[in-house]
Amino acid sequence: MLTTQDTASRDDVRAGIVAAATRLLREKGANAVTTRAVAQAAGVQAPTIYRLFGDKDGLIDAVAEHVMASYVSGKSIAADAATGDPVADLRSGWRAHVEFGLTNPELYALIATRGSGAPSPATVAGLDVLRRRVRRLAAAGLLRVDEERALLMIHSAGNGTVLTLLGMPTDQRDLGLGEAMLEAVLTSILATTPATPDTTTNAVAVTFATVLPDLPGLTDAERALMAEWLHRSLTHPT
Amino acid sequence: MLTTQDTASRDDVRAGIVAAATRLLREKGANAVTTRAVAQAAGVQAPTIYRLFGDKDGLIDAVAEHVMASYVSGKSIAADAATGDPVADLRSGWRAHVEFGLTNPELYALIATRGSGAPSPATVAGLDVLRRRVRRLAAAGLLRVDEERALLMIHSAGNGTVLTLLGMPTDQRDLGLGEAMLEAVLTSILATTPATPDTTTNAVAVTFATVLPDLPGLTDAERALMAEWLHRSLTHPT
C-alpha cells in the first residue's frame, strides 16, 4: 500500500527525472534525450522511467507539460487574463505561442512534429486554449468564417511560422514574420465591425433569421426547416 | 574506371533501392523504413546502401527526390508552365504543394520535420521554386511587402496548412482550409487586393452558431442538424 511518504518520494523522483530530461533537452539537444542518459542524469535506474511514465513518449509529454507550466507561470498571468477585448487576447496568445516556440526550440520541434498517429497532449492543450479564444471571437460577432475554420487557420499559421523561424539561423530570422502572419490571418477571419451588436441569444437569432435566405450551400428544404425551427424557438414560452 | 555497363548496373541497383524504400514508406509507414528492411526488400546487402547513399539521410533524400520527380511528371507539366499571370502560377503551385503533401503524408512529414540542423534538399528545392515565383510577383510590381517576407509567409502558411491537415483524420479534414489560407496570405502580400464579396451574412451565421446550444424550444436533434448545416454552409466553396 502506498503511504503519503511513498507518494511524496514518488513525486520527487518523478520531478527529478522530468527536470533532468528538460535540462538534457535544452543543453544537449533532442538526440541526447535517451532513456539511459535521462536515468543517469536523474540518478535512477532506466526501468524507473517506465514505471513512472509508461514509455518515452510519456516522459516527453511530462517534460512538455512541465516546461509549459513553468513558462506560463514565469510570464505574468496577464497573458491569459481576459482583457475584455477578445481580439487583443488572441493577439497576446499568438505572441506567447511564438515566443514559447523560439524559447524552447527542441521541445517545440519535438511536440509539433510528432510523426505518428495521435497528437501530443501539449498540442491538444494548446488547441483547447485557442479554441476558447476563437469561441469568444465568434460569440462577440467578430468572426466572418466558420469557427472551426478560424481555429485551424490560426493554428496552421502559428505552427508554420514557428517552424519556419526555427528552421533558419538565429541571426537571420525575420522577427516581423510572426506579426505579419497574424495580421494576414486576422484580416481574413475578422469582421470589421460586430455583425450583431447585441449578442444575446434572441437578438442573434432574430438577426440570423434575416440572413437565412442568403446562406449558400443549403437546399431550400433545409432553409425552410431552419426558418420553422427558428420561429418556434423565438415564440417559445420562457 | 567506370564503364557504361558498370554505371548502368550501379544506377539500376540504386533505383531499385529507392523504389523499395519508397514502397516501404508508403505501405508500412516511416518507422518501417530501416536500412535492413530496405536492403532486404531491394535484394541487396545493407552496406550497399551506405556505398550508394552515404547514410540513411542520403537515402531518404533520394526517395524524396524520386517521389517528387514522379509527382511532377505524373501531373501535367502545366503546373510549372508560365501562364503569364504570376498570381495564377503562385496559386497553382500552392495547390500542387498541398496536394503533394496530402498524397504523400509519410514522406512529407519526414522531410518537413527534419529535426536536426540543415534542412532537407527537398525543402530547399521547394523553397527555390517558390522563390522564383515570388520574384516574378515582385518584378511585376504586385508585392506590397518585402520579397523575402512574402516568401517566408507563403512557406510558413503552406507548411503549417499541410501539417495541420495531415494531423487530423482523413474523413474530417477541412478541404477548404488550403484555399482560405492562400487567400489570407495573398490578401496580405499583394498590392492589388482582390475584392471580398460578402462578410456580414457569414459573420451573423457564425455568431448564431455560438448561441445555437442555448436556443430554447428545440430538440437536440434539431440543434445538431442546424449546427451541421451551418458548418456546411460556412465551409461551402464560394
Added chain:
DNA sequence: ACTCCTTGTTATCGGCGTTACGGCCGGAAC
C-alpha cells in the same frame, strides 16, 4: 602479369527503447 579499384559478403560495434526476472522489504495474519 601485376596492380588497383569497385563490389559483395560477413561479422560486428555501440546504442537505442523496452522488458523479464529475482531478490528485498514492509505490512498482515496468527
Added chain:
DNA sequence: GTTCCGGCCGTAACGCCGATAACAAGGAGT
C-alpha cells in the same frame, strides 16, 4: 514474535537500429 505474502527495485538482458571494419573476388588499366 514469527511467518507469510504482495508489490517495488535493480540487474541483466532482448531485439532492434544505424553504421563500419575486414576481407574475398573479379575485372580494368598499364
